[in-house]
Structures are given as C-alpha cells and as structure tokens.
Amino acid sequence: MCLAVPGRVLDIEERDGTRMATVDFGGVVKEVCLEYLPDLQVGEYAIVHVGFALQRLDEESAKQTLELFAELGMLQEEFGDAWEMAAAEAGRDVVGEAGK
Amino acid sequence: MKYIDEFQDPELARRLLDDIHATVTRPWALMEVCGGQTHSIIRHGIDQLLPDEVELIHGPGCPVCVTPLEVIDKALEIASRPEVIFCSFGDMLRVPGTGRDLFQVRGEGGDVRVVYSPLDALRIARENPDREVVFFGIGFETTAPPNAMTVHQARKQGIRNFSMLVSHVRVPPAIEAIMSSPTCRVQAFLAAGHVCSVMGVGEYPELAERFRVPIVVTGFEPLDILEGVRRTVRQLERGEHTVDNAYARAVRAEGNPAARAMLEDVFEVTDRAWRGIGVIPDSGWRLSAKYRDHDAEHRFSVEDIRTREPAECRSGEVLQGLLKPHECAAFGTLCTPRTPLGATMVSSEGACAAYYLYRRLDLPAGPTAREATPVV
Numbered sequence: 001m002c003l004a005v006p007g008r009v010l011d012i013e014e015r016d017g018t019r020m021a022t023v024d025f026g027g028v029v030k031e032v033c034l035e036y037l038p039d040l041q042v043g044e045y046a047i048v049h050v051g052f053a054l055q056r057l058d059e060e061s062a063k064q065t066l067e068l069f070a071e072l073g074m075l076q077e078e079f080g081d082a083w084e085m086a087a088a089e090a091g092r093d094v095v096g097e098a099g100k
Numbered sequence: 101m102k103y104i105d106e107f108q109d110p111e112l113a114r115r116l117l118d119d120i121h122a123t124v125t126r127p128w129a130l131m132e133v134c135g136g137q138t139h140s141i142i143r144h145g146i147d148q149l150l151p152d153e154v155e156l157i158h159g160p161g162c163p164v165c166v167t168p169l170e171v172i173d174k175a176l177e178i179a180s181r182p183e184v185i186f187c188s189f190g191d192m193l194r195v196p197g198t199g200r201d202l203f204q205v206r207g208e209g210g211d212v213r214v215v216y217s218p219l220d221a222l223r224i225a226r227e228n229p230d231r232e233v234v235f236f237g238i239g240f241e242t243t244a245p246p247n248a249m250t251v252h253q254a255r256k257q258g259i260r261n262f263s264m265l266v267s268h269v270r271v272p273p274a275i276e277a278i279m280s281s282p283t284c285r286v287q288a289f290l291a292a293g294h295v296c297s298v299m300g301v302g303e304y305p306e307l308a309e310r311f312r313v314p315i316v317v318t319g320f321e322p323l324d325i326l327e328g329v330r331r332t333v334r335q336l337e338r339g340e341h342t343v344d345n346a347y348a349r350a351v352r353a354e355g356n357p358a359a360r361a362m363l364e365d366v367f368e369v370t371d372r373a374w375r376g377i378g379v380i381p382d383s384g385w386r387l388s389a390k391y392r393d394h395d396a397e398h399r400f401s402v403e404d405i406r407t408r409e410p411a412e413c414r415s416g417e418v419l420q421g422l423l424k425p426h427e428c429a430a431f432g433t434l435c436t437p438r439t440p441l442g443a444t445m446v447s448s449e450g451a452c453a454a455y456y457l458y459r460r461l462d463l464p465a466g467p468t469a470r471e472a473t474p475v476v
C-alpha cells in the first residue's frame with residue numbers, strides 16, 4: 001500500500017468537477033486524480049500513490065523505477081488481486097465471489 | 101557480496117559501497133523510517149553489503165504495522181454490520197484484531213471490499229445510496245492527502261452515506277519519540293522519501309538540530325538507499341547533523357503545497373496510539389470538526405472500544421529498533437505470516453514479515469526455530 005508507482009499520463013478529463021487522468025503503469029492502466037498536480041500534462045510522468053498523482057518525475061527515472069518494480073514483481077503486489085494474495089498467505093480459499 | 105550483480109546498476113552500487121567503506125571509521129546506528137525501505141534493504145541484502153560498522157535499525161514506518169489493535173477492532177466491528185460496505189486497502193485484510201481479521205469477517209458474511217484508491221470507495225457509496233460505505237483511512241503523510249481529498253469530495257458532492265475510519269500517523273513526532281526514549285540507540289535517520297514528496301523537508305531541521313542527528317531524505321530503491329546511507333555516514337564521520345535531500349528527483353523542499361493545504365483543511369493533529377509502542381503526542385491526524393459528519397467512529401459509535409495488546413508479541417520493540425525480528429521467541433514458530441501474532445508479521449512492509457520472507461533460512465537456528473514450518 002505504501003508503494004508509490006511512477007506512471008505516464010495518457011489523457012486527462014474533468015469528471016464530477018475533479019481533474020482525472022488515465023495513467024499507464026508499465027502496462028497496467030488506472031484512473032488517477034490530478035487535483036494535487038493540476039498542471040500535469042499528457043505524456044508527463046508522476047509518482048502516483050493510491051490513485052493520486054503526488055509529484056512530477058522525469059521520464060528517465062520513471063522508466064528505470066518501473067522496470068525495477070516489474071522485475072521484482074512489485075507491480076503485481078500493488079495492482080494484483082488482494083483477496084487472492086491474502087488467501088494464499090492465510091492458506092485459505094477466497095470466500096465468495098472474487099473481491100472487488 | 102552475493103547480491104550486487106542484481107542491482108540495476110552494479111557499477112554505481114559498487115562505487116557507492118566503496119565510498120561508504122572508505123569513509124566509515126567507527127560504528128554507527130542509522131534508522132530507516134519507512135517500511136518500504138526496510139523491505140528493500142532486506143530483500144536486496146543491503147545491510148549485509150554495508151560495512152559491519154554501519155547498522156540499520158528498522159523504524160516504525162509501516163502504517164499497517166502501527167495501526168493500533170483497538171482501531172483494527174473498531175474496523176472489524178463496523179465491517180460486521182449488515183448495512184455496511186467496508187472498503188480497505190488490500191494489506192489490511194490479514195492484520196490480526198482480537199481473535200479475527202477482515203478476511204474472516206468477510207467469510208462470516210460481512211461486505212468487505214478491497215479498493216485500489218479511496219476514490220473507488222466513494223464511487224461505491226455513490227452507486228449504493230441505500231448502504232453505508234466506510235473507508236479504512238490509515239497511513240502516513242503519503243496516504244493522508246488522497247484520503248483527505250476523498251472526504252472533501254464526499255462533502256462537496258453531498259455523498260452522505262460515505263464515512264471514513266481515520267487512523268493517520270505522522271513521521272516527525274515519531275522521530276521525536278524515538279530520540280527522546282532513554283534506550284535510544286539511533287544516531288541518524290533516513291527519512292521517508294514519499295512522505296517528503298508531500299510534506300517537503302520543513303519539519304526536519306528543528307529535529308536535526310535539537311537531537312543533533314543527521315536526517316537524510318532517502319528513496320527506497322536499492323541505489324537510493326545506498327546513496328542515503330553514504331550521505332548519512334559522511335555527516336556522522338564529520339560530526340555534522342543537517343537535513344539533506346538524497347531523493348531530489350521526487351522531493352522538493354516545499355513538498356506538494358496543494359496536498360498540504362488539503363491536509364490542513366480536512367484533518368487536525370491529535371495524539372495517536374501506535375501499535376506496540378503506545379501513545380505519541382501529536383503523532384496523528386483525525387478529521388477536523390468541519391468534516392466530523394463523515395467520521396465513522398462517531399457514526400457507528402465505536403469510540404468506546406478499548407483493547408489490550410497481546411503480551412507475547414514484541415513488535416513494539418521491533419518497531420523502535422530495540423529488537424531484531426528473529427530475536428523474538430515467537431518468530432517463525434508461533435508467529436508466521438499464516439498465523440501472525442503482530443501486524444509486523446502481516447504487512448509486506450513489516451520488519452518481521454521481511455525477515456521471514458527473505459532471511460529465515462539464513463538465520464542461526466534458535467532452540468525452537470527448527471520446528472518452524474516453512475509456509476509461503
């Protein structure tokens with residue numbers, strides 16, 4: 001949860017009065033709130049934490065970090081199915097339908 | 101030096117390490133504050149690559165680990181109510197409360213959902229106007245702004261069936277508490293990079309000066325950590341104690357002003373209990389009076405739940421750097437990721453879990469360690 005992952009802005013739109021972006025994290029795409037970095041532009045990179053862009057990042061260091069995270073399986077930890085992971089840790093089956 | 105080839109830039113890692121080896125002349129104890137750093141240090145064996153003189157003490161910077169048992173019990177109580185959809189980050193699912201965890205509450209019929217972002221919980225509230233949607237708002241200064249924005253949006257958009265169980269914590273008061281403890285061994289801090297991405301570095305010069313400790317803002321990738329350690333050891337050897345930023349690509353001195361302004365509006369500073377450690381004055385945030393309507397503790401009247409923590413778990417000492425995880429008698433026997441006694445064994449950022457995952461086979465076998473059942 002504490003992980004903040006660099007991502008690249010694909011597009012930006014206003015939704016419910018909130019500035020939102022679609023952000024690509026090395027293949028995983030998520031909706032991200034830009035209210036804390038309102039001048040972030042399409043094509044730029046930012047550090048994103050739980051769906052919020054918190055600080056700009058230059059392209060080179062963003063790419064390096066993403067590569068490292070992918071290698072270490074950390075993107076899976078961040079974006080994978082938490083119910084499956086919890087069940088595996090607990091040695092139990094996931095109860096009910098896949099958690100959402 | 102068995103790990104260094106796996107570094108992203110082994111040549112640079114080598115140079116940083118050489119510099120540290122060349123600089124250090126006597127023993128120093130550094131504390132890394134952030135759980136992400138602990139995880140990275142153990143995973144990459146950074147502590148074993150450093151000179152023997154440099155000891156890394158694992159600090160209390162894992163939000164999952166320090167969330168008090170009492171708050172977990174409040175979460176479990178709220179999540180068990182039939183009218184509630186309880187939303188949480190995935191790593192809270194297995195944190196043990198008294199006798200059970202959120203994973204079990206769901207098995208017993210509770211509507212517990214994992215979200216990636218607090219805004220997902222707000223959307224669930226919008227889509228389920230006849231249900232009460234509660235988000236478990238924990239974390240340090242990095243996670244607080246997203247949660248603050250979500251409460252702000254709930255109020256702005258009039259989403260009344262959304263509330264938050266807030267247990268946020270702040271790093272600087274924890275540093276102060278650690279340095280004020282009579283058993284303190286810490287001589288320098290690697291401050292948490294992403295916390296500073298939000299808050300900037302303004303809170304640290306006073307602490308560095310008062311306790312005469314270097315505070316070096318550090319990222320959590322292996323090379324970042326080596327660079328943070330290198331700069332810290334330089335200061336220590338020279339007798340300096342200043343605030344330095346070794347993570348400039350993600351940390352500006354002023355942090356993120358918009359996020360800080362939102363924090364001031366939505367939260368107010370409060371005393372907060374840290375699991376295993378106890379109450380640290382001014383070390384947390386709770387919702388400010390203006391947002392009290394959205395406070396789940398009030399809404400579900402769980403303020404009075406009080407819980408004592410189990411005696412056998414020594415995570416409080418682990419979190420203060422007084423004990424290494426494997427020195428706890430329960431480590432790897434009574435306490436494993438499958439049967440965790442303390443939150444530091446659950447969270448992937450917890451020191452006990454990090455040792456269990458990456459170190460338990462290398463550790464000297466204690467009297468009971470042989471019976472440990474390897475899980476995972």
Ligand code: SF4
Pocket residue numbers: 412413414415416418425428429430431432435436440441442443444445452
């Ligand atoms: S090994 Fe388990 S019981 Fe011991 S301190 Fe860590 S979490 Fe607590």
